[in-house]
Amino acid sequence: MYAPYPENMMESIKKVEASRAARMATEPRRLTAEEKDALLNEFHPDRKPDAFAEIKIGPNKGQKAPLELAKMLHSTSRILNEKIDLSKVDYDVDVLVIGGGGAGSSCAIEAHNAGANVMIVTKLRIGDANTMMAEGGIQAADKENDSPVQHYLDCFGGGHFDAKPELVKRLVMEAPDAIKWLNELGVEFDKTDDGRMVTTHGGGTSRKRMHAAKDYSGAEIMRTIRDEVINLGIPVVEFTSAVELIKDDKGQVAGAVLLNMETGDYSVAKAKTVVIATGGAGRMHYQGFPTSNHYGATADGLVLGYRAGAALRNQDSIQYHPTGAIYPSQILGALVTEKVRSVGAQLVNANGEAYIHPLETRDVNASGVIRECKEGRGVEVPGGAQGVWLDTPMIEILGGEGTIEKRIPAMFRMYMNYGIDMRKVPIVIYPTLHYQNGGLEIDGDGFTSIPNLLVAGEAAGGIHGTNRLMGNSLLDVIVFGRNAGKQASKKYKEVELGNMNLDHVQSYDAELKAASLETGEVSPLLLPKYARHER
Amino acid sequence: MEKMVNVYFFGKKYSVPASLTIMTAMEYAGYTLKRGCGCRHGFCGACATIYRIKGQNELKTCLACSTQVEEGMYIASIPFFPTDKRVYEIKDLKPNQQVMMELYPEIYSCIGCNACTKACTQSLNVMQYIAYAQRGEFEKCAEESFDCVSCGCCSVRCPAGISHPMVGLLARRLNGKYIAPEAEHLTKRVEEINNGEFDSMIEQIMQKPITEMKELYNTREIEK
Ligand SMILES: Cc1cc2nc3c(=O)[nH]c(=O)nc-3n(C[C@H](O)[C@H](O)[C@H](O)COP(=O)(O)OP(=O)(O)OC[C@H]3O[C@@H](n4cnc5c(N)ncnc54)[C@H](O)[C@@H]3O)c2cc1C
Ligand code: SF4
Ligand code: SF4
Ligand code: FES
Numbered sequence: 001m002y003a004p005y006p007e008n009m010m011e012s013i014k015k016v017e018a019s020r021a022a023r024m025a026t027e028p029r030r031l032t033a034e035e036k037d038a039l040l041n042e043f044h045p046d047r048k049p050d051a052f053a054e055i056k057i058g059p060n061k062g063q064k065a066p067l068e069l070a071k072m073l074h075s076t077s078r079i080l081n082e083k084i085d086l087s088k089v090d091y092d093v094d095v096l097v098i099g100g101g102g103a104g105s106s107c108a109i110e111a112h113n114a115g116a117n118v119m120i121v122t123k124l125r126i127g128d129a130n131t132m133m134a135e136g137g138i139q140a141a142d143k144e145n146d147s148p149v150q151h152y153l154d155c156f157g158g159g160h161f162d163a164k165p166e167l168v169k170r171l172v173m174e175a176p177d178a179i180k181w182l183n184e185l186g187v188e189f190d191k192t193d194d195g196r197m198v199t200t201h202g203g204g205t206s207r208k209r210m211h212a213a214k215d216y217s218g219a220e221i222m223r224t225i226r227d228e229v230i231n232l233g234i235p236v237v238e239f240t241s242a243v244e245l246i247k248d249d250k251g252q253v254a255g256a257v258l259l260n261m262e263t264g265d266y267s268v269a270k271a272k273t274v275v276i277a278t279g280g281a282g283r284m285h286y287q288g289f290p291t292s293n294h295y296g297a298t299a300d301g302l303v304l305g306y307r308a309g310a311a312l313r314n315q316d317s318i319q320y321h322p323t324g325a326i327y328p329s330q331i332l333g334a335l336v337t338e339k340v341r342s343v344g345a346q347l348v349n350a351n352g353e354a355y356i357h358p359l360e361t362r363d364v365n366a367s368g369v370i371r372e373c374k375e376g377r378g379v380e381v382p383g384g385a386q387g388v389w390l391d392t393p394m395i396e397i398l399g400g401e402g403t404i405e406k407r408i409p410a411m412f413r414m415y416m417n418y419g420i421d422m423r424k425v426p427i428v429i430y431p432t433l434h435y436q437n438g439g440l441e442i443d444g445d446g447f448t449s450i451p452n453l454l455v456a457g458e459a460a461g462g463i464h465g466t467n468r469l470m471g472n473s474l475l476d477v478i479v480f481g482r483n484a485g486k487q488a489s490k491k492y493k494e495v496e497l498g499n500m501n502l503d504h505v506q507s508y509d510a511e512l513k514a515a516s517l518e519t520g521e522v523s524p525l526l527l528p529k530y531a532r533h534e535r
Numbered sequence: 536m537e538k539m540v541n542v543y544f545f546g547k548k549y550s551v552p553a554s555l556t557i558m559t560a561m562e563y564a565g566y567t568l569k570r571g572c573g574c575r576h577g578f579c580g581a582c583a584t585i586y587r588i589k590g591q592n593e594l595k596t597c598l599a600c601s602t603q604v605e606e607g608m609y610i611a612s613i614p615f616f617p618t619d620k621r622v623y624e625i626k627d628l629k630p631n632q633q634v635m636m637e638l639y640p641e642i643y644s645c646i647g648c649n650a651c652t653k654a655c656t657q658s659l660n661v662m663q664y665i666a667y668a669q670r671g672e673f674e675k676c677a678e679e680s681f682d683c684v685s686c687g688c689c690s691v692r693c694p695a696g697i698s699h700p701m702v703g704l705l706a707r708r709l710n711g712k713y714i715a716p717e718a719e720h721l722t723k724r725v726e727e728i729n730n731g732e733f734d735s736m737i738e739q740i741m742q743k744p745i746t747e748m749k750e751l752y753n754t755r756e757i758e759k
Binding site for chain 1: 554555556559562563564565566567568569570572573574575576577578579581601602603620622623624625657658677681682684685704707708709710711712715716717718719720721722724725728733736737740741745748749751752753755756757758
């Protein structure tokens, strides 16, 4: 018999196999609104009070943030004691885009096409970003039985009615055009022979509107728009992080202080408009969770925006993706795309029970996994951690032989790397830190309260309320990235910059001192501290 | 005790837990990675690596984030490789054989050694997708190269100096834009939205009080 797992896991698999036929004959029941609330309250990591701290200074003073984020907000600027000569300007542009992921790249393309002098600075290489990793797909209401209004309802309700209506409106109304734009740039969406988009459900969708490019949806989008950025000749300064915004004496944003990640040298970028597109925060490892995010996801944009006076929104709402890899250890935290459930796999506990509908919203499903493990129905993996099964062999039974390799090749490859054939055996999962639901607050046009400062993508808050649906983030990145590019290139024409300064960094520090905050750390974090040093 | 293995980073020996990937083993050894590390989960191609197991003849290529360490590995990361991307305006191209001849003429110097395929970290049939590109069969080239993460390991090994990932990328863009049939329902929906057909409905739903939204949401019909 094929046995890629230790004995205790193989024993449990027997129960999963025994119940499979019966499970496939019935769809697990959907939870009622009350049942969902109860489950979330008891088991969702966001509802754990001691994992949050009060923010002591700044626009969101008195509100909660995850401990690790609060610590960064309460830490000292990296350049507090550096002599940065702002009169020596290294780059002078109309639009400065911070972050070369999906939002930053689509923003730069639109700004360039509108005639602006635009530049991207990015911490690693362009495309070393969460966007590159998105697997499952991108939502848009473009089928006959669907409409932007239906999409609005799913997004707003799925986000617990906490989103800003004007942002949800832009998201859903511009969604079909975003798909069309990508398709015309050459993104290969899954289509049938007559050109119809192949669309599926995602957690919390009421219509099948998930468009995909196999399970490399984000990679296909990112590599295409990256190629376009290069073709257009847009300057991209790689291995360079923004560490602080620069303002002028009129209180407008005026650029950013940049750090060369390799040499440690600082430089100055002057800009009439600045777009923060720095993405998420998975590498902050809130509550010690492993993460699906890329190496540079450290909430930098939130920290530097906040220090310049921009407010946060829903900063205490984090998305734990229900299905992160928990075994083998080499892929701990890696995402197992929701698409695995979209194409048929059920969540099954150690006893072989499909204890929940696999396509509840992510927060509900994550809470469900945590409940099963806490209440003794989890599967123990080597090392002592627990998870539940994702019954992948169902996919081949439902969709026919070859479905896994065709529809979720990246997942198949990831597990085969370690000798686990998910066509034959289920895989074991546990929630992974996945997405920052909140971020810097923006208005309907993408602007913050600081003049000429915009935010796009995962760094922005308010679009998804307190829970984002699968496929709405890639969408948000394209819709709000493009929008930021268009808005910034309209705006810069009217901007007259005054004298540049870093006074806000000094005054923030004075506030820290007045509140007796001393964390002993500097922020933003830039990179997680993974290197082990023996002494 | 954890099982340990000896590996050599740039020729220097380190003892590391056998369960680690090359990437986490480097961190275990004390490296703070700046280059050669992006997604950490096999999607971005930042971590191209070349290694030889001591005593074996074969040079292997891999992704450091997705490869477990082995005893006696001599490891060098490839933090950057000068692949040569040609610049074009996608909207001015036509999806015919001519395009490749103009933009990537070196693909016609392929000597069929298959080193690219052997080097591919994604187990793609790289030589085959280059052959499709030569013949202007972009749909097939796109399909065969689809899972490429642009790590460049194939190009490192190619005697003809071909930039394989760039060739695949061009084929996919041509296929996505020109060859795959248009999604008519998409074009139609974009027109409807531009004509303002959903404007009043979306304004209405935006105005609704939360209690009503909750009712609507909780009772919405879900497509089977
Ligand atoms: C594994 C995974 C799977 C996902 N699957 C899906 C999916 O199927 N569907 C979906 O809709 N969404 C999905 N998401 C979410 C979605 O991919 C991301 O939320 C989205 O792509 C974020 O895009 P972004 O441009 O805002 O940020 P990113 O793409 O992360 O880009 C941010 C960029 O900013 C750079 N940066 C950060 N700090 C600085 C700094 N200080 N200075 C300069 N540059 C900086 C980063 O290095 C990075 O390049 C997934 C996410 C992950 C991690
Ligand atoms: S074909 Fe792509 S994935 Fe394979 S080695 Fe070449 S660049 Fe890497
Ligand atoms: S390595 Fe280069 S020359 Fe050899 S088969 Fe591949 S493309 Fe042709
Ligand atoms: S770090 Fe992205 S593929 Fe290895």
